[in-house]
Amino acid sequence: MKKAVVLLSGGLDSATALYAASREGYQLTALSFFYGQKHRRELDFARALALGLGIQHFTGEVPMPWKGSALLDASMAVPQNRSHAEMGTGIPATYVPARNSVFLALAASCAEATGAGHIFIGANVLDYSGYPDCRPEYFRAFEEMLRKGTKAGAEGIALKIEAPLLQLTKKEIILLANRLGVPLEKTWSCYQGGAQPCGACDSCLLRAKGFEEAGLSDPLINYAASPKR
Amino acid sequence: MKKAVVLLSGGLDSATALYAASREGYQLTALSFFYGQKHRRELDFARALALGLGIQHFTGEVPMPWKGSALLDASMAVPQNRSHAEMGTGIPATYVPARNSVFLALAASCAEATGAGHIFIGANVLDYSGYPDCRPEYFRAFEEMLRKGTKAGAEGIALKIEAPLLQLTKKEIILLANRLGVPLEKTWSCYQGGAQPCGACDSCLLRAKGFEEAGLSDPLINYAASPKR
Numbered sequence: 361m362k363k364a365v366v367l368l369s370g371g372l373d374s375a376t377a378l379y380a381a382s383r384e385g386y387q388l389t390a391l392s393f394f395y396g397q398k399h400r401r402e403l404d405f406a407r408a409l410a411l412g413l414g415i416q417h418f419t420g421e422v423p424m425p426w427k428g429s430a431l432l433d434a435s436m437a438v439p440q441n442r443s444h445a446e447m448g449t450g451i452p453a454t455y456v457p458a459r460n461s462v463f464l465a466l467a468a469s470c471a472e473a474t475g476a477g478h479i480f481i482g483a484n485v486l487d488y489s490g491y492p493d494c495r496p497e498y499f500r501a502f503e504e505m506l507r508k509g510t511k512a513g514a515e516g517i518a519l520k521i522e523a524p525l526l527q528l529t530k531k532e533i534i535l536l537a538n539r540l541g542v543p544l545e546k547t548w549s550c551y552q553g554g555a556q557p558c559g560a561c562d563s564c565l566l567r568a569k570g571f572e573e574a575g576l577s578d579p580l581i582n583y584a585a586s587p588k589r
Numbered sequence: 590m591k592k593a594v595v596l597l598s599g600g601l602d603s604a605t606a607l608y609a610a611s612r613e614g615y616q617l618t619a620l621s622f623f624y625g626q627k628h629r630r631e632l633d634f635a636r637a638l639a640l641g642l643g644i645q646h647f648t649g650e651v652p653m654p655w656k657g658s659a660l661l662d663a664s665m666a667v668p669q670n671r672s673h674a675e676m677g678t679g680i681p682a683t684y685v686p687a688r689n690s691v692f693l694a695l696a697a698s699c700a701e702a703t704g705a706g707h708i709f710i711g712a713n714v715l716d717y718s719g720y721p722d723c724r725p726e727y728f729r730a731f732e733e734m735l736r737k738g739t740k741a742g743a744e745g746i747a748l749k750i751e752a753p754l755l756q757l758t759k760k761e762i763i764l765l766a767n768r769l770g771v772p773l774e775k776t777w778s779c780y781q782g783g784a785q786p787c788g789a790c791d792s793c794l795l796r797a798k799g800f801e802e803a804g805l806s807d808p809l810i811n812y813a814a815s816p817k818r
Contacts, residue, residue, distance in 0.1 A: 370676040374655070393662040395796075418652065420648065420651075420654070421649075421802055423647065423651070424699075425647055425648025425649065425726060426618075426698065426699045426702035428698075428703070434741075451743060457697070457698040457699075457700075457701035457702045458694050458697040458701055459698065459739065460700060461734065461735070461738055462694040462695055464694075465691040465692055465694045466652070468687040468690060469685075469686040469688065469690075470653075471684075472651075472654065472686035472687055473656060473686045474655055476804050486733040490737050492739055492740060492742060493739065495738070496641055497737050498738035501733050502734050504733070505690065505727065505733070505734045508721070508724065508726050508727040509678045509687070509690055509724070509727035509730065509731065510686065510721055510722065511721060513721060514680060552692075557631075562681070586723070
């Protein structure tokens with residue numbers, strides 16, 4: 361059975377990438393990391409998602425005490441109520457220095473150790489191209505680096521980075537998630553850690569726009585508000 | 590003042606790379622990681638080395654629960670008493686899957702967050718070329734990946750990986766360390782975690798051979814044996 365490692369933040373995109381990988385028949389190991397972000401809510405959802413599929417799941421803490429991002433530094437504000445045009449210009453304050461490289465390197469380590477040949481990541485560029493570590497050319501360069509610097513690479517096994525959402529809009533991701541049966545009420549996109557999504561950070565705004573364009577309502581809103589949670 | 594990040598394991602090589610970077614006048618931040626290796630002795634030495642130079646030092650734990658290396662897995666033996674010829678064939682059981690990629694990615698994160706343009710690593714290939722993640726072509730591919738996937742790269746700042754020991758033999762590294770004033774009694778090379786170096790793992794054997802060829806005695810041996818420690 362072919363094996364893959366999935367980077368699972370607990371957000372909408374990584375949950376959809378997880379289900380896409382599962383649908384393709386991979387034996388999966390999911391990885392979730394706490395790296396100093398402002399809340400751990402998405403990790404609870406990541407755990408629930410992995411449990412729901414009955415797959416192996418590693419969670420771990422990654423040290424990034426140097427911060428350098430609005431997601432990590434309490435003194436840096438998470439941008440709010442930005443227009444789509446504003447989001448499209450430059451690299452946002454929520455960029456975490458080299459985060460995807462750290463996560464992909466850990467995924468590569470897990471893949472080598474477990475004999476997996478594929479790494480799934482929920483990155484996408486269409487709706488929000490501000491993050492340099494979500495670009496196709498970056499993933500190709502990462503694969504090339506792994507070919508040069510791993511035992512797998514030396515033995516001719518090319519670890520492949522699979523980003524099935526890369527060229528999808530948020531609307532298309534939500535429609536795909538819906539088709540794949542992703543429990544969207546168990547995905548957390550908000551950069552803040554409130555009891556409810558803040559509704560104003562870039563991630564909340566893009567999610568809301570995606571649901572609207574997909575003609576669906578976001579089940580997280582009621583789920584998060586439920587007193588039974 | 591130009592800034593650099595140094596990967597400091599607490600071994601002979603990384604200590605020498607640290608002192609080489611210091612001599613070049615960089616303002617330094619050192620990083621040391623516990624990633625499940627069989628002992629924490631080298632981290633004590635890393636702390637002492639950073640303290641000795643009065644530089645910023647971050648230590649952290651990196652989750653690698655999937656193991657896949659004799660350095661991490663208690664059920665895998667660390668090879669002992671191998672000849673130099675045996676060491677030169679294939680990738681050893683002490684290879685840790687994608688370890689240098691994880692460490693370099695964390696160093697890149699720190700470099701971006703602190704405004705450093707250089708990352709120092711004590712890798713060398715001459716005396717022991719078994720590790721794929723110590724090869725020059727790997728470091729070049731890593732730099733290329735960082736150019737594609739970091740904010741620094743997008744802004745035209747090429748993070749540079751400096752491996753000043755890359756083409757030195759162990760003898761030459763020890764002579765350089767001696768010239769630079771590295772406190773060699775505070776460097777730990779042994780893969781095991783005994784009170785004294787085991788003297789039989791590849792790392793101990795290469796260190797002993799290097800000191801012998803350099804015509805020096807290893808100050809660690811008496812230091813580690815001292816009841817005052």
